Amino acid sequence: MRPPAPPTAQSAPRPAPRAFNQLALGSYNEKLVIESIREAGTLSRVEIAASTGLTPQAVSRITRNLLTSGLIVQDEGRSAGAGKPRIPLRLRPDAGYAVGIHLDPWMITAVAVDLCGQVVARRRMPLEAPRDPDWCLAQMAALAREAAAEVPDAGPVLGYGAALPGPLDRRAGVLLDPPLFEGWDRVDVGAKLSARLGSPVVVEKDATAAAIGERWLGAAERAEDFVYLYLGAGAGSGAFLNGDVHRGATGNAGELGELCAPRPRAAGDDDVPRSAEECAPISTTLARVRAAGLPVPRGEDAYPWVCARAAEGDPAVREVVDGVARVLARGAAGLVGLFDTELLIVGGPAVLPGVRARYLDVITAAVNTFPLAHHVRTVRVAPSHLGEEAAAVGAASSVFHATFTPSLKAGRRARN
The missing domain is CATH 3.30.420.40 (ATPase, nucleotide binding domain)
Structure with a gap:
């Protein structure tokens, strides 16, 4: 493995948002404090000032307001050496x-x-x-x-x-x-x-x-930029870039479609290019497993049944799952190459426990092999914290x- 390159201006970590003590003393700074506490889990006032760039006076005023409004609560103080103990602050769940x-x-x-x-x-x-x-x-x-x-x-x-x-x-x-x-x-x-x-x-x-859910629930683990590969009835992606959600001009950023095709697909009768059928991972998996002669049940139990068979090592089912995963992995490699991120989250209703490891393994191999820039970055592929209810x-x-x-x-x- 090649040794990592020394830090440069291009590879340096993105700085955390800094406060505007004189120009934006209103809701922006209050939200900045909330965001800092949310990402860390608990923070003292001293730590909030250090992470946000707010003055101690501003932090004191804002946290007092947030405590009064009930958005945050104080835990018992913890010792930080000499002087008064630091009092951790955290979001109040209810x-x-x-x-x-x-x-x-x-x-x-x-x-x-x-x-x-x-x-x-x-x-x-x-x-x-x-x-x-x-x-x-x-x-x-x-x-x-x-x-x-x-x-x-x-x-x-x-x-x-x-x-x-x-x-x-x-x-x-x-x-x-x-x-x-x-x-x-x-x-x-x-x-x-x-x-x-x-x-x-x-x-x-x-x-x-x-x-967005991954960012909110993942806290510090999801504080960096990432792409979320969402696999369910269809396949798509969401992204956090430069610290904010990336929606595109109309809210449709992240369509996978032709990124998954191994080569440009022929146009249909209406001259519109067709997406890879694996972009509907659940229905494609079910259809291929049934075509292989397995007695797949009908209704909402069908896909969990297939995933359970994959986990048990059924060779026919695993071959189908791997085939679908390999095509989607090409799309994932395209996303990583497009956005140049080092974290890819994989989740959605298609990524049930029985097939999760297969998807993660296949996608990890692809995103660290196919993109032209794979020599200068290692992409970490992680399962979503949200499970099959990720979208809700x-x-x-x-x-x-x-x-x-x-x-x-x-x-x-x-x-x-």
Whole structure:
């Protein structure tokens, strides 16, 4: 193995966001403190000042306000040598909750999540056949209300998030004829859900929502830039780049499609290039295992059954799983080459425990072999913290992200 290159201006770690003590003394600095505590788990006031660049006076004022509002709490002091013990501060889990809803071709999932990412309630409804939009939206709203009703001690629900398959117009909250959703062209999901729930709804592409959830729940482990490879009914990706979620101009960044093809595919009759069929990993795996003659059950137990057979070492099933994983790994290598990240998260409903190790092994080999720059970086491939409910938990986390994450993007005004 080649020795690592010495640090350069290009390879130096990205500095943490620094505070603007004079130019942005309002919500940005408060969010910066919350973000620092969230990533570390607990921090003293001295540590907050060191990590954010805020003055001790500013940290004292902000933490006093956050304690008064109930967003953070103090733990017992810890000794730091001579002088007064440092008092750790942490987020209060029950200070706020969010509800996330995920619409999948075969399942509607709703979860309620506390401020520290713990799922406190969940609801699931299998979809046995394609359903019309109005019926699905009614069920999504009903499941979301049920999850919200189970929040402990009727805690405050800060908002609702919806994770949807692409393509979509995120700014308008409109779903744009996604694959496997017949009759869903230009459905105004955001506005219709908002009307049913009586609350604004944050709309995200499912893979982007999963990336946001990973960032929020992963804390310090996910503080660096990363790409999230989301595998479920379809395959897509979300990304955190330069410290913030990357959505693209319309919210559709991260489509995998032709990145997975081993060579350019022929156009169809309408002259539109076709994506690799492995970009629908669950249905492709089930179809190939059935074609191999195995007695795959029907319904929502089918894919878990296949994954269990793979874990048991069934050679026919493992051959199918490996074949699908190899094609998706080419797409993962393309993403790593495109974004030049050193962390790739793999998750979603297709990555159940029985096949997780196979996916991780195949993808790790690809992303550290195929890209041209593989000699100068080692990409770490890690399983998602979120499990098969990644998109739903991510949808809930998108509410926290929008509420508490510091950003200096256009539209924010500094307060003197």
